[in-house]
Amino acid sequence: MNLATSPATQTAPATLTDFFLKWEKSQPEKIYLRQPVGDAFIDYTWAEVGQQARRMATYLQSLGLPHGSNIGLVSKNCAHWLIADLAIFFSGHVSVPFYATLNAGQIQQVMEHSGCQALFVGKLDDNPNRWAGMKPGVPAGVNLIGFPDYAAINDADLVPWDHIMATCDPLQAVYQPQPDDLYTIIYTSGTTGNPKGVMIDYRAVAEAVSHTSVIMKHNTPNARFFSYLPLCHVAERNVVQATSLATGGTVYFAESLETFAKNLAVAKPTHFLAVPRIWTKFQLGILAKMPQKKLDLFLKIPILSGIVKKKIREGLGLNEAVLILTGAAPMPKSLILWFRRLGIIIQEAYGMTENLGAVSMMPTNDIRDGSVGKVYPGMAVKIDPQTGEILTKSGWLMRGYYKEPTLTASVLQDGWLATGDVGTLDKDGYLTITGRVKEMYKTAKGEYIAPSQIEFGFADNMFVEQICVAGQHLPQPLALIVLSDMGRQAERIAVERSLEDTINALNPKLHNYERVRKVVIVRDPWTVDNNLMTPTMKIKRNVIEARYDAQLQPWYENDEVIIWE
Template sequence: MQINRLFDIINYQIATYDKQVAFAEKKDGSWKTYSSKDLKGIVDNLSLGFLAGGISAGDKVAIISDNRPQWNFIDLALQQIGAISVPMYPTISADDYKYIFEHAEVKMAFVGSEEIFEKAKIAIEGTSIELYSFDQIAGCNYWEEVSQKGESGNLADLEALKDNAKTDDLFTIIYTSGTTGRPKGVMLSHRNVIHNLLAVEDRMMVPKGISKALSFLPLCHIYERTGSFCFMYMGVSIYYAESMETIGDNLKEVQPQVFNTVPRLLEKVYDKIVAKGYELTGLKKSIFFWALNLGLKFEPNKSQGFWYDFQLNLANKIIFSKWREALGGNVMQINSGASALQPRLARVFWSAGIPVCEGYGLTETSPVVSASVCTLEDIRIGFVGKLVKEVQVKIAEDGEILVKGPNVMQGYFKQPDMTQEVIKDGWFHTGDIGELHEGDYLKITDRKKEMFKTSGGKYIAPQPMENKFKESTLIEQLIVVGENKNFPAALIVPSFDGLREYCKHKDIPYTSDAEMIQKPEILEKYQRELDQLNKYFGKWEQIKKFKLLPKVWGVESGELTPTMKLKRKVIHSKFADEIEELYK
């Protein structure tokens, strides 16, 4: 069966797998499941309900919610009638909601929780936008009311509309979070995303029809959304985690074969494991760190001899087996994207029998440009995988990655000038700097706009440096500064959990975060950490001075985008005094 529009996946899944569990969500302590046929019935009713409520082809409907099956129901129902979904991050401000509602000409919005409802209410003041909620909230229409309106509708009318939908039709406008300025609306067609999900299918090393995925990355981000369409196409059951806080418990309950994640989450898992290792004593502690050090030396496609293999096999039985259990015991593939994964993490997880596969892409490329082939022979640590089929990449003279293919967006909504700035002669200019190796293995080296020059004329690429320095268990976040200055410096947000562990280990009484980062012995420890990691860089790149900060950067406080990237301009502005102090 041909998939020409994304909603065709529903009938494809019924015909190919007829899943008992297409989607699942945790409700009142137990998993509520929806079969492939349940999915079809709910989505058809919603489509008819939208038509009865005055939504038609070309109309824009916003979805602002955490992950849950209802998110997908609304998305698919809108596609079937030619309406356009506008997904939004729940964490952005009411002011951003208002801007997107107005810019996209939204007619209706679906919100998840009461907190989102309160923000959306402010944003729709003075408009005719209708609000519906997934949670039952006083004073808000409930999403099932749309479905009920559709119960008396005519399915033949719906089929006619579906037949009318074309593969090149616009299906969604995704407003990118952006590290500067107002978000831009990326226009994606059915073809863009269908190409992408078919292109990554061969990179998925999990059995079709019987596997389970745990989903927790936001569906409003194209990474998780395209991933979900791919899971549906492969007959993988999607279980939605209750929240970011319950991921550990949900992994043990669901025991998935696969999940998508971002490096930050893997860093936290690793740091937690290492912290537990430090709590051990005597022989147990020695064995733990013996296994960890073996893992850190792991090379997936290179033989290290019988003795290394023998030790690693032993480490897997006595130490790493517990890591696999913590992830549910069945994980065959973890897909990591959105930012750079520390090579040492990839190394140690692969050594532990937990395949972590990196990919690379952008909202504008639907998103995947390259993805790892998840086998020991094909994985390349430090690379973001191989180019996916039908996607071309060339490296411009200044090192910028240019992309061409059926996955490249239609353009930015209502912003033809900005579209022309990034798509030239059919090539999308990513803004990332990279290299191609072995023909089609892609390596990202930095972000074009983030590189800067010191006053001595030396170029600094901050991203690889920041990634390296975050290998320290004492560093949570770090930004390299020093444009037009005579040396690079850093603002550092400590990992306060790691700092507490260190103080406990050294019998240093811990008072408060703010007090601890002023103590000379703590500052000396951080200097030693930097000295250790500075060795990996040229003399002109090395961090000469640093400032510890008492509060973690976040999305709501404005220093991070919803995909956890640093908003450099915001950080430079907020901490201008601290940066200036470093150069006095």
């Protein structure tokens, strides 16, 4: 049985509360949060953030809720999200953030399951009707608090943030958490079934921050962060919230999808995380301005190569980045290599909510492509010899699933967490993911298929934006794809030839039973709004397969190799 581990530290590490109080005292006038509004910013210093969080903590305590009550937070990323989260733990309560894209039925499920007695409602401005559609799912009697400056504040049932700031005194003695106190409940994005509430205590967060301080470059002067991935997800919570508190850095936000590129270029983050789909969009954006053949030519000319690389990095806003990460979903090796040619060294990180997203990361001084990096100090990993499942053990595992003891016992045994991922571990502690236990399926021929490994074969095709390999009841796999912008603009015959070339190059590398029989180009993209993608941009495989289930057999029997829905 393969095993990788490193010794844990003995001293009690600092909590997030400790970090904030340190910076509030030592650099009160330094800007902590920068909220873009058009071409300007609303800036919040450490002192101002502290004052607002303390006033809100006073208000939360005035509600008379029992100590350690669950308090919900539904908003896209913004300065008030982080201030509200601070207020929740300053007042001795538990933060329970939700995705801002939930509908009424979805928020009802998580609100009732979590038992939240108060809810912050904030930035939902991608859709003016979002709160109106969500609100009917909020249980009666919940205390509602509205962030300022956003459309939801027009609801008279929301107590205005600014009113609380004007009427509540700052809480002087903030709650000092004990290691075993519950810090947050993070609901998973629900790729399969209902979201599960992952309970994280203060000890776990402190241990994770302490053990990853060198890897996460906590000693970076004037650290800057760009917050746009959902803050209710463990990855953004780690890279932006926890690391900004540990470094005393500045957090910039994206104002909207339309201003994303401009906001990122202005922020010039030193620490940056993007999921693979974002990196793909960056790549397509670069190639739209400079086709691959032209880029290849420029990169061969020494002086011009340096100029082009710098211009691209500056255009993205990554010229000053010291840590560039990808995670939350598998990243194709070809995409990592493509950016590396531009001098953008993307470090793949691996983890899940249940282990705070901190299992392994690719070091820059010993890159081993194809793996998800080297196991962190303080994290133990072993591979189940029967199933190949990855098991993890550390001081920062979840306490369990909220109100789900049976489910908790099914994944936490003897201190080891069953991740649901299948993989291998080499003698140097490098981890490779080969699939998901639940995603593997048996074909009509009785052979097991790991779809993600087949999907990687389409990663270099610029006409493909999303892919889902399906066919549980078919003799051979069938690939459902959504075209990229480039694919939608291309001639139909060019798309078909390109996909046929991909199939012909991929299939000989696969076992006979894994070879892709058909490619179906589906009409509608898979999005968060149509429930075919999670808020962290991972496809909901089971939902997609259910949507197209009745058509799979007819498509499979179609004479064409490339089929248009």
